[in-house]
Amino acid sequence: MSNVLKSAAALFLIFSLGLAACSNSPAGSVRQGGASGASGSKAMQAVAHSGQGGEISGEILVFTAASLTAAFQAAGMVFQTNHPEVSVLFNFAGSQTLSRQIAQGAPADVFASADRKQMTAAVSSGRIAADAPVTFAHNRLVVITPASNPGHVSDLSDLTQPGLKIVIAADAVPVGRYTRIFLEKASSMNELGPEYKNQVLANTVSLEENVKAVQSKVVLGEADAGIVYRTDAAAAGDGAVQVIEIPDRLNIEADYPMAVVADSANPPAAAAWVDFVLSPAGQKVLASYGFIPVSKDQ
Amino acid sequence: MDLYRFPKTSSWPVGESGNGEPGAGRRAAPRRPPPRYQGAGTWKAAAFPLLFFLIIPVVGLFLYTSPADVIAHAGSPTVRKAVGLSIWTTGVTTVLAVAAGMPVAYLIPRLRRRLRRVLETVIDLPVVLPPAVAGVALLITFGRRGLLGTYLNAAGITISFTPAAVVMAQLFVASPFFVKAASIGFGSVSRELKEAAALDGASGMRIFRHITLPLTAGALTSGAILTWARALGEFGATIIFAGNFPGRTQTMPLAIYLGFEMDLGVALTLSIILVATSFLVMSITRLLMSHAEV
Numbered sequence: 337m338s339n340v341l342k343s344a345a346a347l348f349l350i351f352s353l354g355l356a357a358c359s360n361s362p363a364g365s366v367r368q369g370g371a372s373g374a375s376g377s378k379a380m381q382a383v384a385h386s387g388q389g390g391e392i393s394g395e396i397l398v399f400t401a402a403s404l405t406a407a408f409q410a411a412g413m414v415f416q417t418n419h420p421e422v423s424v425l426f427n428f429a430g431s432q433t434l435s436r437q438i439a440q441g442a443p444a445d446v447f448a449s450a451d452r453k454q455m456t457a458a459v460s461s462g463r464i465a466a467d468a469p470v471t472f473a474h475n476r477l478v479v480i481t482p483a484s485n486p487g488h489v490s491d492l493s494d495l496t497q498p499g500l501k502i503v504i505a506a507d508a509v510p511v512g513r514y515t516r517i518f519l520e521k522a523s524s525m526n527e528l529g530p531e532y533k534n535q536v537l538a539n540t541v542s543l544e545e546n547v548k549a550v551q552s553k554v555v556l557g558e559a560d561a562g563i564v565y566r567t568d569a570a571a572a573g574d575g576a577v578q579v580i581e582i583p584d585r586l587n588i589e590a591d592y593p594m595a596v597v598a599d600s601a602n603p604p605a606a607a608a609w610v611d612f613v614l615s616p617a618g619q620k621v622l623a624s625y626g627f628i629p630v631s632k633d634q
Numbered sequence: 635m636d637l638y639r640f641p642k643t644s645s646w647p648v649g650e651s652g653n654g655e656p657g658a659g660r661r662a663a664p665r666r667p668p669p670r671y672q673g674a675g676t677w678k679a680a681a682f683p684l685l686f687f688l689i690i691p692v693v694g695l696f697l698y699t700s701p702a703d704v705i706a707h708a709g710s711p712t713v714r715k716a717v718g719l720s721i722w723t724t725g726v727t728t729v730l731a732v733a734a735g736m737p738v739a740y741l742i743p744r745l746r747r748r749l750r751r752v753l754e755t756v757i758d759l760p761v762v763l764p765p766a767v768a769g770v771a772l773l774i775t776f777g778r779r780g781l782l783g784t785y786l787n788a789a790g791i792t793i794s795f796t797p798a799a800v801v802m803a804q805l806f807v808a809s810p811f812f813v814k815a816a817s818i819g820f821g822s823v824s825r826e827l828k829e830a831a832a833l834d835g836a837s838g839m840r841i842f843r844h845i846t847l848p849l850t851a852g853a854l855t856s857g858a859i860l861t862w863a864r865a866l867g868e869f870g871a872t873i874i875f876a877g878n879f880p881g882r883t884q885t886m887p888l889a890i891y892l893g894f895e896m897d898l899g900v901a902l903t904l905s906i907i908l909v910a911t912s913f914l915v916m917s918i919t920r921l922l923m924s925h926a927e928v
Contacts, residue, residue: 542877
């Protein structure tokens with residue numbers, strides 16, 4: 337039973353999942369932790385160089401973390417005002433889904449991830465150069481409750497009330513991983529009691545597969561509380577949810593890395609997009625959606 | 635091979651609604667060799683592409699993993715919890731679909747034409763709807779602030795994020811399969827036979843038990859199996875309405891989906907268990923039924 341058979345089988349598996357092309361990586365090999373160690377400034381310079389000079393046109397497909405939905409749609413409109421010849425298309429999904437899709441050959445031009453881990457996974461699949469990713473925004477976590485606040489949650493310690501229904505994201509999702517880091521910090525720093533993490537997890541009724549699903553279940557009132565990015569709370573709109581801030585010392589600072597895919601069909605336009613998001617104009621758009629801009633001299 | 639004898643579910647019965655036509659009933663002829671047909675080779679060649687396309691991804695699943703891999707992952711808590719939850723929720727769903735679906739299926743062939751059409755469409759709707767639509771619909775109906783959920787919540791009953799929500803999602807998308815198959819079965823029972831029994835003094839209940847039920851056993855079983863199989867594969871309505879929590883609402887399809895993003899080994903192991911179980915149950919039932927009928 338040869339490799340030919342095996343790879344044929346792999347191909348059909350991927351084919352039947354509706355994804356194009358193939359990756360020869362065995363099961364689980366894309367699971368790698370750790371930061372990519374990419375130098376942001378270098379990538380920025382490269383991008384700045386390739387983005388300048390010459391007309392850009394055509395289409396680019398930006399694979400975008402779900403938490404960036406509203407911000408990138410707005411940024412896309414601004415970008416297209418300045419580059420009418422380029423049409424920017426987005427594929428919004430959980431970063432972990434996007435990184436799998438990219439690893440399996442989906443036709444992306446840019447990947448904007450909600451955490452380093454999924455970017456690293458995409459890099460290790462070989463479709464993104466190791467020095468390509470550049471951090472373009474930061475985000476933080478908040479606790480949200482439905483506007484009517486049926487669980488009477490007014491501060492972080494209320495999340496341990498027995499019987500409360502809390503919804504968080506699954507571990508595979510960046511925001512889910514950050515949520516566990518926050519809970520871990522809160523328990524170990526002993527501000528909310530050493531059992532804080534376990535108590536909150538005991539109240540957890542669902543592990544959603546992306547951050548927007550967490551938000552929807554809270555907005556609909558199905559859950560008493562949820563943990564999302566502060567940008568999601570801002571996007572939910574006035575009065576849709578109540579927000580409980582998580583102090584900085586317990587919070588995480590989520591890095592959003594972005595990179596041009598190595599075999600992009602339209603590298604100049606893709607680089608111009610990355611360039612724009614890092615520009616003052618792009619950063620201003622992101623900030624208006626609650627993201628924390630990256631400092632200039634990073 | 636009489637693989638495709640029992641699911642007579644391709645269309646609704648028309649003209650067999652108990653208006654005096656002698657139904658096909660039990661007139662299945664003794665087994666004969668299949669009739670000869672011309673151009674057998676051409677037909678076989680033309681049938682090959684689709685068969686190949688249907689079979690090869692399943693084969694691929696088995697080739698991609700090694701048995702050792704499957705066994706290693708089969709013991710993981712994620713897999714065990716998902717399998718256990720799937721088994722008992724689909725079991726409850728099938729029992730409920732049969733119990734609650736039987737009266738509906740019995741009623742349909744007896745209705746006047748226009749009303750029957752309406753009811754058939756209603757029953758068909760969950761089958762053609764995307765399951766995600768079913769999930770959203772269930773959520774805004776039975777959710778804590780939903781149409782009915784508000785009252786349930788006031789009475790202290792919450793459904794979402796519980797196994798009850800899993801069963802409801804499965805029942806919504808899967809019970810029509812039973813109702814459809816069973817109503818075709820009920821519609822095909824000869825009215826004369828029942829009238830004869832009634833003349834002989836048998837009560838309605840006795841006729842149902844001793845004539846209708848035995849004659850429709852095949853249709854009822856096939857319907858129940860289709861319902862079970864559809865419930866086992868249910869994903870979209872479940873993740874939206876019931877959420878995802880290991881041991882509580884994370885059925886096998888949900889664990890496969892999340893496993894695909896986190897641990898491919900878990901996803902592949904569950905896929906193989908799902909394929910193997912479905913295949914086994916379908917095969918055994920078909921075997922039992924072909925024995926029962928001979």
